[in-house]
Amino acid sequence: xxxxYKISIEIQLDSKQVDFIDKQLHDFNVGKIGDYQxxxxxxxxxxxxxxxxxxxxxxxxxxxxxxxxLWVAEELRGYGYGKALLLAAEQEAINRDCLNxxxxxxxxxxxxxxxxxxxxxxxxxxxFPPRHRRYFLKKSLxxxx
Numbered sequence: 252x253x254x255x256y257k258i259s260i261e262i263q264l265d266s267k268q269v270d271f272i273d274k275q276l277h278d279f280n281v282g283k284i285g286d287y288q289x290x291x292x293x294x295x296x297x298x299x300x301x302x303x304x305x306x307x308x309x310x311x312x313x314x315x316x317x318x319x320x321l322w323v324a325e326e327l328r329g330y331g332y333g334k335a336l337l338l339a340a341e342q343e344a345i346n347r348d349c350l351n352x353x354x355x356x357x358x359x360x361x362x363x364x365x366x367x368x369x370x371x372x373x374x375x376x377x378x379f380p381p382r383h384r385r386y387f388l389k390k391s392l393x394x395x396x
Contacts, residue, residue, distance in 0.1 A: 287313055292343060294336050296323065307336045309344070316344035316392065318354040321361075333361075337368060345392050352392055358384040365390075 261268075281287070289312035296305030305323035309316055318340065323333045341352060354370070356362050357380075362372070365388050374387035 284313070289317075290347070292316070292340060292347075294340050294343075296327075296332055296336060305332050305336060307340050309340055311344055311347050311349055314348065314350045316341065316349040316352040318352060321354075333364065334368065337365075341390075341392055349392055351389060353387070353389040356386050356388065358386070362386045362388070 289310045292307075292309040292311055294307045295303050298304050304327055306320070307318065307322075308320040309318045311317075318337070321333060321337060323336070344352060352370075354365065356365060366372070368390075370388035370390045372386050373389050376385040379385040
């Protein structure tokens with residue numbers, strides 16, 4: 252006889268339960284692809300007073316560099332700081348043996364910025380959020396022979 256299971260919707264998450272589920276999936280993945288770790292990568296742009304005016308947050312793992320967040324203060328946009336942050340992060344990812352990079356962005360953010368720097372759209376969701384689009388982009392970090 253199969254036991255009776257019930258699904259519950261949880262509003263307040265118990266961190267031990269979340270950690271348990273994460274560990275179960277991690278252990279399953281390790282059994283398929285070997286041990287892996289995602290290593291964070293942070294770059295900060297600071298002004299002369301050491302105030303943060305931009306930055307990039309990413310993660311490196313499985314030969315890929317994921318750009319999670321790239322932000323530059325509005326008054327500094329258009330001066331090449333975003334490009335400089337992204338290129339510096341890509342170089343560090345290459346130094347850490349990454350072969351490719353990927354990211355998600357919205358139509359109201361900067362898809363053309365990334366495309367101009369060699370990223371290509373490999374997926375798109377319409378109306379996410381409503382009246383906008385979410386783009387999934389990737390780029391090879393390997394040098395062409």
